[in-house]
Amino acid sequence: MLPNYVPILILGAVALGFSVFTLVLSHLLGRPRPTAAKSEVYECGMPPIGTARERFPIKFYLVCMIFILFDVDAAFFYPWALVFRELGVFGFVEMLVFVGLLGSGFVYAWKVGALDW
Amino acid sequence: MTLDAILFYVFAAAALGSALVVVGQRHPTYSAFALIVTLCSLSAVFGLLGSPFIAVLQVVVYAGAIMVLFLFVLMLLRVTREERPAGGGWALKATAIGLGAVLAAQVGSVLATVARGPGAPGFNASTVSVARLLFSPAYLYVFEATSILILAALVGAVALAKRDL
Amino acid sequence: MTPVQQELLIATGKVLVFVGVFLGLFSGMTYVERRLLAFMQFRLGPNRVGPFGLLQPVADGIKLFFKEEVMPEGANKWAFMAAPALAIVTAFLAIAVVPYGPTVHLFNRDIPLQIADLDVGVLFLFAISSLGVYGIVMAGWAANNKYTLLGGLRSSAQMFSYELSLGMSWVGAIILAGSFRISDIVASQAGWFIPNWNFFRQAPGFLVYLVAATAEVNRTPFDLPEAETELVAGFHTEYSSMRFALLQMAEYVNMMTVAAVGTSLFFGGWLAPVPGLQHVFGRDIGLLWFLLKMGAGLFFFIWLRGTVPRFRYDQLMNFGWKVLLPLATLNILGTAAWIAFSK
Amino acid sequence: MSGSADLVTPALLLSLGLFAIGVVGVFLRRNVITVFMCVELMLNAVNLAFVAFSRWRGTLDGQVLVFFVLTVAAAEAAVGLAIIIAAQRNKDTLDLDAFNLLKW
Numbered sequence: 001m002l003p004n005y006v007p008i009l010i011l012g013a014v015a016l017g018f019s020v021f022t023l024v025l026s027h028l029l030g031r032p033r034p035t036a037a038k039s040e041v042y043e044c045g046m047p048p049i050g051t052a053r054e055r056f057p058i059k060f061y062l063v064c065m066i067f068i069l070f071d072v073d074a075a076f077f078y079p080w081a082l083v084f085r086e087l088g089v090f091g092f093v094e095m096l097v098f099v100g101l102l103g104s105g106f107v108y109a110w111k112v113g114a115l116d117w
Numbered sequence: 118m119t120l121d122a123i124l125f126y127v128f129a130a131a132a133l134g135s136a137l138v139v140v141g142q143r144h145p146t147y148s149a150f151a152l153i154v155t156l157c158s159l160s161a162v163f164g165l166l167g168s169p170f171i172a173v174l175q176v177v178v179y180a181g182a183i184m185v186l187f188l189f190v191l192m193l194l195r196v197t198r199e200e201r202p203a204g205g206g207w208a209l210k211a212t213a214i215g216l217g218a219v220l221a222a223q224v225g226s227v228l229a230t231v232a233r234g235p236g237a238p239g240f241n242a243s244t245v246s247v248a249r250l251l252f253s254p255a256y257l258y259v260f261e262a263t264s265i266l267i268l269a270a271l272v273g274a275v276a277l278a279k280r281d282l
Numbered sequence: 283m284t285p286v287q288q289e290l291l292i293a294t295g296k297v298l299v300f301v302g303v304f305l306g307l308f309s310g311m312t313y314v315e316r317r318l319l320a321f322m323q324f325r326l327g328p329n330r331v332g333p334f335g336l337l338q339p340v341a342d343g344i345k346l347f348f349k350e351e352v353m354p355e356g357a358n359k360w361a362f363m364a365a366p367a368l369a370i371v372t373a374f375l376a377i378a379v380v381p382y383g384p385t386v387h388l389f390n391r392d393i394p395l396q397i398a399d400l401d402v403g404v405l406f407l408f409a410i411s412s413l414g415v416y417g418i419v420m421a422g423w424a425a426n427n428k429y430t431l432l433g434g435l436r437s438s439a440q441m442f443s444y445e446l447s448l449g450m451s452w453v454g455a456i457i458l459a460g461s462f463r464i465s466d467i468v469a470s471q472a473g474w475f476i477p478n479w480n481f482f483r484q485a486p487g488f489l490v491y492l493v494a495a496t497a498e499v500n501r502t503p504f505d506l507p508e509a510e511t512e513l514v515a516g517f518h519t520e521y522s523s524m525r526f527a528l529l530q531m532a533e534y535v536n537m538m539t540v541a542a543v544g545t546s547l548f549f550g551g552w553l554a555p556v557p558g559l560q561h562v563f564g565r566d567i568g569l570l571w572f573l574l575k576m577g578a579g580l581f582f583f584i585w586l587r588g589t590v591p592r593f594r595y596d597q598l599m600n601f602g603w604k605v606l607l608p609l610a611t612l613n614i615l616g617t618a619a620w621i622a623f624s625k
Numbered sequence: 626m627s628g629s630a631d632l633v634t635p636a637l638l639l640s641l642g643l644f645a646i647g648v649v650g651v652f653l654r655r656n657v658i659t660v661f662m663c664v665e666l667m668l669n670a671v672n673l674a675f676v677a678f679s680r681w682r683g684t685l686d687g688q689v690l691v692f693f694v695l696t697v698a699a700a701e702a703a704v705g706l707a708i709i710i711a712a713q714r715n716k717d718t719l720d721l722d723a724f725n726l727l728k729w
Binding site: 080 | 169185252270
């Protein structure tokens with residue numbers, strides 16, 4: 001009996017092989033002939049200004065951070081949902097406390113404006 | 118060797134190799150990419166050790182969330198290569214590696230005295246059994262304490278970043 | 283051949299068939315989408331290559347293969363080249379855990395129409411979809427272009443914001459089925475479609491899934507990352523040739539996966555809506571049912587694109603965090619309360 | 626995934642190796658974020674040890690602990706990176722040697 005993760009490895013290998021094959025084939029067929037103007041960074045025809053390695057708004061970072069913390073929350077939801085029928089009311093109250101605490105953090109972030117754009 | 122063992126060594130080698138890249142690389146962004154590879158290989162190793170649940174969780178939380186944050190911060194701060202040679206002079210470097218080796222030897226000696234014998238036969242942690250244990254009364258307080266930890270982290274991080282809003 | 287070799291052969295064959303089918307669906311989808319959109323806008327769409335323009339995807343493919351690859355100045359070469367491959371690999375990995383039909387009997391063996399029936403099924407999907415962000419972040423960052431960087435950033439922020447709601451929208455269905463296996467979730471919806479489908483039992487969950495999934499695959503009205511009016515083409519501005527095609531392909535494969543997963547989790551998967559219609563002339567036509575439902579889902583995406591205007595980015599983020607996430611959480615708690623107190 | 630092959634000892638060795646690499650990285654690297662990533666590496670080595678022990682003993686507590694370690698890691702990453710950003714705004718550098726004061 002084959003372990004059940006093997007088909008996924010095969011799938012990954014096939015997908016990788018497919019993409020590498022396609023990229024190489026198109027590289028061979030397309031024959032890149034770069035010129036200075038062609039390989040210039042595209043900024044709607046204008047000469048590029050500065051570099052794209054720019055700073056960007058802290059908003060993105062803040063949202064990502066909140067995402068991480070709620071991702072853990074979601075990760076706890078999954079096993080809980082799996083055994084919920086066994087846990088019954090006990091499990092419900094347990095999770096209610098958990099979500100309540102996290103929810104207060106969510107409300108704080110909301111009130112402070114961390115979720116506004 | 119069984120298929121499990123072969124794959125284990127393949128992914129272990131990938132994890133070690135990419136971990137070396139994480140440490141050896143001067144450019145933090147490439148370090149981050151290498152660390153993603155390490156984390157995914159480790160996830161495969163977890164799966165091969167019979168804990169599919171932890172394996173998937175590793176990808177969800179570590180590779181899928183924490184590393185995205187790292188990449189974001191690296192982009193946000195416009196990080197470049199470390200300009201100075203790593204760790205100062207060779208004496209310092211040697212000390213660092215020596216200290217690392219000592220620490221590793223310590224941990225290793227502890228592991229060597231503890232871990233003996235093969236794994237429990239036929240061990241395969243089904244997700245249900247892990248979930249059952251996680252939500253058993255034994256871990257009730259830990260579980261609720263976790264939410265306080267997340268709450269504290271949330272408030273702390275928002276408060277730290279807030280002044281830039 | 284030893285049994286293990288046989289199984290390996292079958293698994294490989296199955297993988298190749300599924301990948302092939304998805305690639306075929308992808309090229310079909312590009313044609314159908316352009317035609318349908320054109321009809322919705324009183325145009326004709328591509329109709330020159332072959333009868334009714336049916337060979338358009340082939341022509342597109344050949345053209346893209348012969349296009350020149352452009353490597354923008356100052357780009358991080360390896361990251362730039364790896365990004366499309368990464369996107370396509372993560373897109374394809376997600377198709378593995380969906381059951382597309384009943385077990386078929388072929389070569390004297392029972393072959394389930396599913397690549398891998400994992401114990402962690404749904405969670406695996408969650409993991410893969412969270413890895414999907416990297417392809418886009420890398421593509422946007424590597425090209426050294428402001429538009430791509432902004433597009434990549436926007437896209438990734440959007441993806442993980444909605445990914446959270448996406449992941450939570452399934453939890454209600456997991457509670458009802460008591461399993462992560464998608465095949466079990468499908469089985470839990472057997473019987474008459476009202477009220478057994480999760481579409482009815484998990485209506486808020488489905489709503490969350492619908493919105494979050496549309497955002498997750500960057501389709502209109504959530505296609506902010508490639509908003510051509512402001513960002514040229516977002517994260518794939520600098521891509522050309524097959525690299526561009528791979529990114530596009532990843533997007534379509536993701537869309538099809540989303541439709542397939544939605545079918546399985548909320549519309550009873552390959553089960554017939556009415557028990558009597560499962561077998562026609564003694565044969566199980568589950569695969570047909572699945573394709574029908576999935577096709578309806580894909581049509582919905584196209585319809586949406588022809589109908590709804592694009593969101594503004596602040597609206598999008600506010601909606602994801604302040605409406606969708608609380609709704610998903612409430613749905614989970616509500617389902618749990620219903621189960622816990624109705625016993 | 627039956628446990629016919631004994632992978633516990635190799636797994637512990639791998640864990641040790643990753644931990645050592647992480648330690649050396651913390652000593653050698655200058656960039657705060659890279660150092661932070663090395664700490665994550667060490668955390669992962671510990672996770673691996675947990676999983677290996679869980680397999681060796683045939684109990685699941687190790688895996689539940691990994692769950693909590695993941696949570697801690699997430700919280701740590703969120704707060705740690707927030708601190709790094711705040712510090713970088715004040716010092717305009719990510720070099721560890723610049724952060725040698727408790728207060729600025």
